[in-house]
Amino acid sequence: MATNTTVVADHNAPAVTQILAEFVATHPSKGWSDAVDHEAHRTFLNWLGCAIGASDHAAARAALAAVNMLQPAPQASIAGRKDRVDMASAALINGITSHTFDFDDTHLKTIIHPAGPVASALLPLAEHIGSSGREVIDALVLGIDVACRMGNTVYPEHYDRGWHITGTTGMLGSAAACARLLKLNTQQTAMALGIAASQPIGLREQFGTMTKPFHPGGAARAGLMSALMAKHGFTSSGKALEAPRGWAQVVSTKSNWNEVTGELGKRFEISFNTYKPFACGIVIHPSIDACVQLREQGVKAEDVERIELRVHSLVLELTGKKEPADGLQGKFSVYHGCAAGLIFGRAAEEEFDDHIVTREDVVTLRRKVQATVDNSIREESADVTAFLKDGRKIHVFIEHAIGSVQRPMTDAALEAKFHGMSDAVIGADKTNALLKACWNLGQATDVHALTALTHA
Amino acid sequence: MATNTTVVADHNAPAVTQILAEFVATHPSKGWSDAVDHEAHRTFLNWLGCAIGASDHAAARAALAAVNMLQPAPQASIAGRKDRVDMASAALINGITSHTFDFDDTHLKTIIHPAGPVASALLPLAEHIGSSGREVIDALVLGIDVACRMGNTVYPEHYDRGWHITGTTGMLGSAAACARLLKLNTQQTAMALGIAASQPIGLREQFGTMTKPFHPGGAARAGLMSALMAKHGFTSSGKALEAPRGWAQVVSTKSNWNEVTGELGKRFEISFNTYKPFACGIVIHPSIDACVQLREQGVKAEDVERIELRVHSLVLELTGKKEPADGLQGKFSVYHGCAAGLIFGRAAEEEFDDHIVTREDVVTLRRKVQATVDNSIREESADVTAFLKDGRKIHVFIEHAIGSVQRPMTDAALEAKFHGMSDAVIGADKTNALLKACWNLGQATDVHALTALTHA
Numbered sequence: 005m006a007t008n009t010t011v012v013a014d015h016n017a018p019a020v021t022q023i024l025a026e027f028v029a030t031h032p033s034k035g036w037s038d039a040v041d042h043e044a045h046r047t048f049l050n051w052l053g054c055a056i057g058a059s060d061h062a063a064a065r066a067a068l069a070a071v072n073m074l075q076p077a078p079q080a081s082i083a084g085r086k087d088r089v090d091m092a093s094a095a096l097i098n099g100i101t102s103h104t105f106d107f108d109d110t111h112l113k114t115i116i117h118p119a120g121p122v123a124s125a126l127l128p129l130a131e132h133i134g135s136s137g138r139e140v141i142d143a144l145v146l147g148i149d150v151a152c153r154m155g156n157t158v159y160p161e162h163y164d165r166g167w168h169i170t171g172t173t174g175m176l177g178s179a180a181a182c183a184r185l186l187k188l189n190t191q192q193t194a195m196a197l198g199i200a201a202s203q204p205i206g207l208r209e210q211f212g213t214m215t216k217p218f219h220p221g222g223a224a225r226a227g228l229m230s231a232l233m234a235k236h237g238f239t240s241s242g243k244a245l246e247a248p249r250g251w252a253q254v255v256s257t258k259s260n261w262n263e264v265t266g267e268l269g270k271r272f273e274i275s276f277n278t279y280k281p282f283a284c285g286i287v288i289h290p291s292i293d294a295c296v297q298l299r300e301q302g303v304k305a306e307d308v309e310r311i312e313l314r315v316h317s318l319v320l321e322l323t324g325k326k327e328p329a330d331g332l333q334g335k336f337s338v339y340h341g342c343a344a345g346l347i348f349g350r351a352a353e354e355e356f357d358d359h360i361v362t363r364e365d366v367v368t369l370r371r372k373v374q375a376t377v378d379n380s381i382r383e384e385s386a387d388v389t390a391f392l393k394d395g396r397k398i399h400v401f402i403e404h405a406i407g408s409v410q411r412p413m414t415d416a417a418l419e420a421k422f423h424g425m426s427d428a429v430i431g432a433d434k435t436n437a438l439l440k441a442c443w444n445l446g447q448a449t450d451v452h453a454l455t456a457l458t459h460a
Numbered sequence: 461m462a463t464n465t466t467v468v469a470d471h472n473a474p475a476v477t478q479i480l481a482e483f484v485a486t487h488p489s490k491g492w493s494d495a496v497d498h499e500a501h502r503t504f505l506n507w508l509g510c511a512i513g514a515s516d517h518a519a520a521r522a523a524l525a526a527v528n529m530l531q532p533a534p535q536a537s538i539a540g541r542k543d544r545v546d547m548a549s550a551a552l553i554n555g556i557t558s559h560t561f562d563f564d565d566t567h568l569k570t571i572i573h574p575a576g577p578v579a580s581a582l583l584p585l586a587e588h589i590g591s592s593g594r595e596v597i598d599a600l601v602l603g604i605d606v607a608c609r610m611g612n613t614v615y616p617e618h619y620d621r622g623w624h625i626t627g628t629t630g631m632l633g634s635a636a637a638c639a640r641l642l643k644l645n646t647q648q649t650a651m652a653l654g655i656a657a658s659q660p661i662g663l664r665e666q667f668g669t670m671t672k673p674f675h676p677g678g679a680a681r682a683g684l685m686s687a688l689m690a691k692h693g694f695t696s697s698g699k700a701l702e703a704p705r706g707w708a709q710v711v712s713t714k715s716n717w718n719e720v721t722g723e724l725g726k727r728f729e730i731s732f733n734t735y736k737p738f739a740c741g742i743v744i745h746p747s748i749d750a751c752v753q754l755r756e757q758g759v760k761a762e763d764v765e766r767i768e769l770r771v772h773s774l775v776l777e778l779t780g781k782k783e784p785a786d787g788l789q790g791k792f793s794v795y796h797g798c799a800a801g802l803i804f805g806r807a808a809e810e811e812f813d814d815h816i817v818t819r820e821d822v823v824t825l826r827r828k829v830q831a832t833v834d835n836s837i838r839e840e841s842a843d844v845t846a847f848l849k850d851g852r853k854i855h856v857f858i859e860h861a862i863g864s865v866q867r868p869m870t871d872a873a874l875e876a877k878f879h880g881m882s883d884a885v886i887g888a889d890k891t892n893a894l895l896k897a898c899w900n901l902g903q904a905t906d907v908h909a910l911t912a913l914t915h916a
Contacts, residue, residue: 062693069692070685077531090530115849166705171658199671202663203678209705215655215696218689222659229526233674235859237518240671249622249665312462338562410604 013248020246020264021201025152025194028146028180031269033138034446036145040272041446046139049436049442050109050279051102051119051417052083052127056458057353057425058104059084063214067100067221079126081455084429095178095228098124099221100214103170105353106335107425111148111276112384112409114155114169115286118277118443119173120220122147122181125228130451135185137448145274147181147227150197152273154245156263158256168206169221169257175200176245178227179234186235198240199230201251209358212332280420281407282351284335288323289405290386291315291338291375294343297400298390305347305369307392313338314378314387324375334361342388343370352424383409430460469704476659476702476720480609483651483724484602484636489594490902492601496728497902500601505898506565506735506874507558507575508539508583509741513809513881514560515540519670523677524555533773536584537911540885547584549632551684554580554822555677556670561809562791563739563881567604567732568840568865570611571742574733576676577630578603578637581684586907591641593904601730603637603683606653608729610701612719614712624662627675631656632701634683635690642691654696657707668788692788735874737863738807740791744779745861746842747794747831749773753799753856754846755902761803761825763848769794770834770843780831798844799826808880822855840864886916 034041058064060083068082070095078088082097089097102108102120122144130140155162155173163169179200183193203226206219234240245251252259282292291313298311313319315338325337334340334356343366344355360366379389381432384405390398404410413421419439426435438457441448448454462517469493490497499677515538519739524538527549529725531887535543538553545553558564558576565575578600586596595705602730611618617623639649659682662675690696701707708715738748747769754767769775771794790812799822800811816822837843840861870878875895882891897904904910 063695064856066694067689068689072692073688074548075533075535076546076877077533079531082481090532092530166710169657198669199674202624202671202675203659203661207658207700207705207707207710209697209700209703209707209710210654210658211653213695213697215658215694215700217659218655218694218696229768232526232529233523236522238522238526238671238674239519239669240674241665241669244663244665245669247665249663251665254622254665306909343548 014253015248017246017259019263020261021194021197021242021244023265023268024150024180025197026190027268028150028184028189029188029193033142036271036272038350040145040275041141042140043274043277044145045419045443045445046279046415047109047119047274047277048144048445049422049439050444051123052458053422053425054105054108055098055102056084056429058101059429061101061104063104063217064097064101066214067097071097071159080131080439081458083458086459091132092225092228094128095125095224096221097247098127099224100217101112103217103220105283106127106285107280107353109279110286111152111278112271112278113276114152115163116152116155116157116173117170117220118148118151118177120170121223121227122151122177124221125178126181126185127451129182129185129228130136131455134450136450137445139185140451143181143184145159145272146184147177148274149168149272150180151177152250154265157260158252158258161258162256165256166208167204168208168210168219169217171206171223172204172255174220174223175205175226175230177202178224179230182228182231183234186231188231188235192234194242195238195240196231196234198239198242198244199233200227201244212336258278276409278407278409279413281413281417281421282341283353283356284341284351285323287319287383288338288341289407290402291319291388292341292345292351293405294386294388294400294402295342296349298388299346299349300400301398303346303390303392303398305365307394308369308372309391309393311342312389312391313342313373313375314381315375316381317377318383320377328361330358331356331361338375339370339373342373352421404428462491463771470709470715471704473702473715473722474717474891476717477650477653477698477700479721479724480606480636481653482646484606484640485644485649486645487602487725489598491725492728496631496731497597499730499733500597501899501901502735502871502874503565503575503730503733504579504600504901505878505895507579508898508914509881510564511554511558512559512885515885516559517557519627519673520553520557522670523553527553532603536587537914539914543600543916547588547652548681548684550584551581554679555680556582556673557678557885561739562741563736564734565733566742567608567729568734569732570608570615571613571619572629573676574607574610574633575682576626576678578607578633578706580677580680581634582637582641583907583911585638585641585684587818587911588907592906593901596639596907597902599640601728602640603633604730605728606636607633609720611638613716614708614714616882617714618712621712622664623660624666624672626651626662626713627662628660628681630679631659631661631686634680635686638687639690639816640763642687646685646689648690650698651694651696652687652690654698654700655694656683657700660711666856668792691874730793732865734863734865735869737869737873737877738797738814739809740797741779742837743775744794744797745863745871746840746858747775747844748797748801748807750842750856751798752805752859754844754854755802755805759802759848759855761821761845763850764825764828765800765849767829767848768845768847769798769829769831770837771831772837772839772906774839776831776833784817786814787812787817794831795826795829808877824884
């Protein structure tokens with residue numbers, strides 16, 4: 005392998021580990037705006053729907069079978085399942101299921117899916133130790149802030165190198181959140197962050213396999229255990245995040261410390277969290293959105309001669325699969341995504357079922373989709389033109405796809421998305437009750453009424 | 461931070477993951493020389509002594525307290541303790557205790573401590589599923605081969621970057637060993653290696669804290685869980701080790717694939733495993749060895765005016781602490797190591813007790829030790845001269861320290877070292893029986909007689 009690397013260690017970093025530990029341990033409960041607090045509830049709700057939706061996926065069953073070989077104590081619920089396992093194993097499986105459909109939340113600045121590692125650990129811990137809903141929301145906001153700020157620090161170099169940033173920052177978010185829920189003091193929280201710092205989880209090579217959703221699950225578990233260990237006096241470096249041989253400088257050659265310290269406690273990264281309307285990688289959302297809009301303008305699949313996409317280079321790099329053979333491969337095919345958008349007006353998990361991806365009319369339409377890279381098009385945009393058999397030409401330009409910070413999904417749309425994943429697992433009535441419990445989580449005495457609703 | 465990095469991905473790596481998986485799954489039982497098999501027994505014995513010795517250390521107690529919050533099932537023994545926990549938690553705690561004293565084995569080509577991650581997972585798994593001793597020895601040889609070959613591939617760049625290579629290769633060794641013990645086929649073993657590849661554990665910044673020994677413990681646990689998940693159908697990339705965004709190329713800019721494929725199944729890395737006679741980092745062993753030899757030549761502490769060391773630069777970089785305040789700091793002080801060697805003729809765990817490190821005669825002598833870097837001295841050597849008050853000058857040059865591949869500890873010396881750690885925990889009689897069980901492990905029907913001896 006060819007290499008040409010010169011890395012100069014930074015010995016003058018601010019005391020990032022201590023700064024974040026003090027912030028997590030001492031920031032006031034609900035020490036942020038109502039908008040931030042509402043976003044936290046949206047984040048939690050979206051996470052839970054995804055986890056319930058994939059709760060009987062083969063990945064969940066395989067992981068649970070492995071966990072069951074440890075004969076776990078029935079401490080906590082697994083979202084969507086009747087099984088109860090120890091809280092760390094519940095964190096693992098919740099994290100896997102929340103990311104299995106690629107339908108979870110996205111912090112667009114870093115493409116971290118922050119709720120997976122953080123909420124997946126928080127809910128079982130809260131259930132076992134009896135935390136209030138307020139404490140859970142507080143910990144969720146703070147944990148996500150830690151993960152995303154550390155992500156900002158090293159992004160994009162860290163991601164470009166091949167790390168799956170959700171799991172390589174997520175254990176820090178999970179450790180911070182669990183430390184908060186366990187009421188650890190600043191010094192203990194620093195130790196929890198330090199123990200977690202040694203455990204980044206995730207390689208991009210795993211994309212397309214079950215190990216991709218394992219990353220947030222493993223990170224959730226690692227963060228929770230780090231906090232439990234710190235609570236009992238386990239020690240780590242107090243400079244584990246920033247030292248020359250600490251996390252940031254080992255996993256990346258970029259470390260922009262201002263991302264940690266800037267507006268800490270004033271700007272909350274959860275404000276920039278977004279939710280996917282489409283059950284696939286974020287890069288093809290603008291293209292799908294455009295095709296949904298073509299459909300709304302009356303374009304029918306049978307009228308299409310061809311569809312021309314002009315897109316950012318990442319679209320073809322990540323999702324350029326022309327002939328997807330099954331649902332999973334369909335998620336890596338902008339061609340299938342566009343066909344689904346135009347035929348169904350949506351691209352939720354059902355539209356990535358094997359039988360849809362191989363259905364004749366869907367295959368026929370996707371083969372009419374042509375994509376070219378246009379360097380003038382940004383990652384969040386797409387330029388789509390439908391050429392119809394009657395000679396008409398219909399053009400749609402998407403600047404920001406639905407689900408972006410600029411065009412967020414409404415609360416009602418989030419509820420509809422939740423129903424789409426949850427109704428088949430726990431039924432529509434229970435889903436309605438669960439949605440109410442999610443919106444009211446910040447006022448709940450404990451999480452037991454909520455967790456009781458998370459399975460059939 | 462200043463950066464100047466150009467990394468060119470290697471798309472032409474051999475199929476390392478598949479090659480290693482097939483090797484692990486299909487290599488014949490005891491498919492190696494008697495010398496290799498004997499070395500495996502020495503490795504196991506040395507590992508177990510270290511784990512028992514540190515079994516009541518504060519790090520073990522803190523980790524166990526965290527594990528106990530999960531209410532683990534009593535599946536397996538923890539070396540040195542009466543507690544029984546689930547096999548994955550036993551792997552974690554065994555791994556921590558085996559490395560706590562810094563007294564474990566060392567694969568000198570990579571400074572990996574290979575038994576920690578591998579044996580720590582194997583023994584609890586074998587105990588729970590009823591494996592034979594032969595199967596354990598087979599899995600130990602193969603697991604260590606995987607970890608050390610992958611270490612060779614990326615060393616030294618990977619270590620220099622700041623990774624604690626024991627835990628960042630160890631999960632591969634543990635996954636391989638546990639896959640072998642679980643009798644996984646080639647494809648399942650590849651999946652186990654792949655799941656483990658996403659979980660490198662360890663930053664060098666943690667040196668001097670409990671998180672350092674956590675690294676082999678976490679790696680042991682991660683590898684075991686990866687094998688259990690693969691057994692139940694969890695998937696990962698079949699190129700997780702070698703792909704451009706796979707393990708080797710993400711954690712290092714060096715990847716010498718010949719280290720994986722060269723003489724695979726003929727040369728066994730466990731042959732190059734060594735055992736520490738002194739309970740501290742390997743870099744100061746030549747200096748301590750020299751001082752032990754000065755003592756053997758009749759030099760007494762009270763006769764010394766000064767001791768001059770000429771050493772490799774790493775000695776002062778890693779162990780240059782002039783005034784260690786306690787036992788842990790003493791391990792990072794070549795000055796204390798030399799004083800202990802000359803006063804006691806040894807530097808086992810007792811000589812790094814707090815009260816020894818601060819004892820007046822020890823402090824007086826260590827202040828007479830002067831160290832200078834000499835670029836002509838190799839890492840495995842030391843040039844030591846004692847200047848005595850009567851004007852005499854006694855010179856010792858150590859080319860290879862005791863405990864190196866060139867000057868291995870004898871079996872009897874390994875037993876004496878084991879007694880030094882184990883007698884105080886389980887008594888001398890039980891220790892003698894346990895030593896016998898270790899030497900006979902390859903012939904044992906199962907490991908239950910052995911594990912029954914590992915605690916008081």
